[in-house]
Amino acid sequence: MKKSILNLRLFNSQVHSRNVESKEKWLGYLFGPCGALLLNAIMATYLNVYYTDVLKLTAIWGGAFLVMFPLASKIIDAVTNVVMGYVIDRTRTKQGKARPWLLLSAPLVAISGILLFTVPNADLGVQAIWVTISYNLFYSFAFTIYNMSHNLMCPLSTRNTVQRGGLSVFNQISTIMMSGIVVALIFPMAIMPFLGVDKSKWILVMSFFSIVALPLTLLEYYFTKERVTEENVGKEEKKIPFLVQLKVVLSDKYMIIMLVYFLIYTIGTTLKNIGLVYYCNYVLGTYNDGVTQMLVSVIGGVPMGIGIFAVWPLAKKFGKKNVTVVGFLLYALGSAVCWMAPRSLPIVLAGQFIKNIGGLPCAYVFMALFADGLDHIEWKSGIRCDGMAMSLYNIIAVATVGIATAIFNALLSGAGYVAPELVDGVTVAAEQSKTVNDVITFSFVGLETITGLAMAGLLLFLTVEKTIGKKQQKIREYQKAEALARGEEWEEPEVKAAKEEEAFFVESEEIFRQELKLKCEKKGLNYDEELQKHIDKVSLKRKKEAEKKNKAKEKEELRLRRIEEKQREKSARLTPEQRGKKEEKARIRAERDEKKWQEELLKGEAYRAKIQAALAKRTK
Known part of the structure; x- marks a missing residue:
């Protein structure tokens, strides 16, 4: 990517405020990510079904292909994640260091998503080659670029932990909304019964979702802003060697805890996601009945929707880590309830409800904790290692997906899984053996009983948020000292951002007036009158924005006063x-x-x- 190209106004972010704006939350962190995240959620749940039930790739090498190719592919994926992290940390553009790659990923994700399903009608050997190449184009290349840059948007958005936490919640709402509404509700009820094992229908539907990801990813690009990166704009930064960054990240206890936590979480979640369709088809319900999977996913997932409004206030009051630890204890309890009676729909639904209540904190606040960890590393070492830390995070994500997929397919094949057949245009599913059903049940409900307890115990040692405010203040002091040592005049990032925001406003107004003059000349309008209308409109808008900010400030001050009054009243008693x-x-x-x-x-x-x-x- 050429720096000169990204300097063009065409590529500028539509977010200009030094504070997080509403349009940034809704367009950049909620709706924008929906496209790529929806596509990925569909792949996580249904791509393996396409391979086993539609393409019948279990016939290749006695099932060994579906074990070996995910493992080999994830080795490639792990390497590309490291490379991508290295590249992001060395990207210096006006648009930031992660956002340019978000822009590039938009067409790549759409094209490679289509290629995943357009497997030619050839012999199994040719199909195996196509599957391997297309799988790596999507996961090892296109989605790696997207996921790395997307996951850095929240940590790089701002140092304000409250605003950053809010963005983390919006980001996770996007993930939950897509997996909860489309993948969990619409797919099993309407799309899967329609698809069956008809390859042409799979290609049509998956191509649609791939194409939808393109404009939405562009929306995410244009409505995000890297305020943390902008703190160092114009400053000549040191080139940090790869091994130094790796050492800094891997020698930090908080980052190790979070990476190990994420490893355990991803193994459990991936096996559950892969096992969901098989569990609902063979253990709890019948093949693509359109109801069982919907009930398990939606009714069990209701807390994910309700919890949007509760989780962040609880995290602010009791601490992100403390709420997450308690959540994982509920997570394990709910999974255990399902495991005790895996064929009883009412009990499974109740267990899933409990489990998902427990899963709320990790779903909505983990990236805020991860961002605290990145700030901690910067305070401790003087190095910003966003790309390196995120590459390790993504290596875990992609490697465990490959490992979990390989394990699941090996267990299915070893247990004697029989794929359904298309007979006279109708999908006919075979009855599976008890061994196959036991494998599926453990994957969906059993494993997360164990991983929930393990994660709760591990996170007890994560105390990074306790002193993060003091560390962020020290970072600011270091930045000021370095600027003065270089003979530069220090300017607080908030002040600098405010000046840039005002400069952008002035520039925008100048462009508008030039365009207005041409418009008035063309249409015979009175320029002064039209300009005055615009000035009045802008003045009113800015007045309302100022009033809104003042009301928010007054509301926060009132909240703090009430807390103090309650404490005084309690103390007086x-x-x-x-x-x-x-x-x-x-x-x-x-x-x-x-x-x-x-x-x-x-x-x-x-x-x-x-x-x-x-x-x-x-x-x-």
């Missing part, structure tokens, strides 16, 4: 002795926390000095 004990406990806790922070600060500054010295030595 205590006896002097009780109040004294409470204050003493608070003092001891504050001293303990401050002592821990000073110890962490001392270690962090020593580590930062070590890394910076190593970088300085490399540049000599």
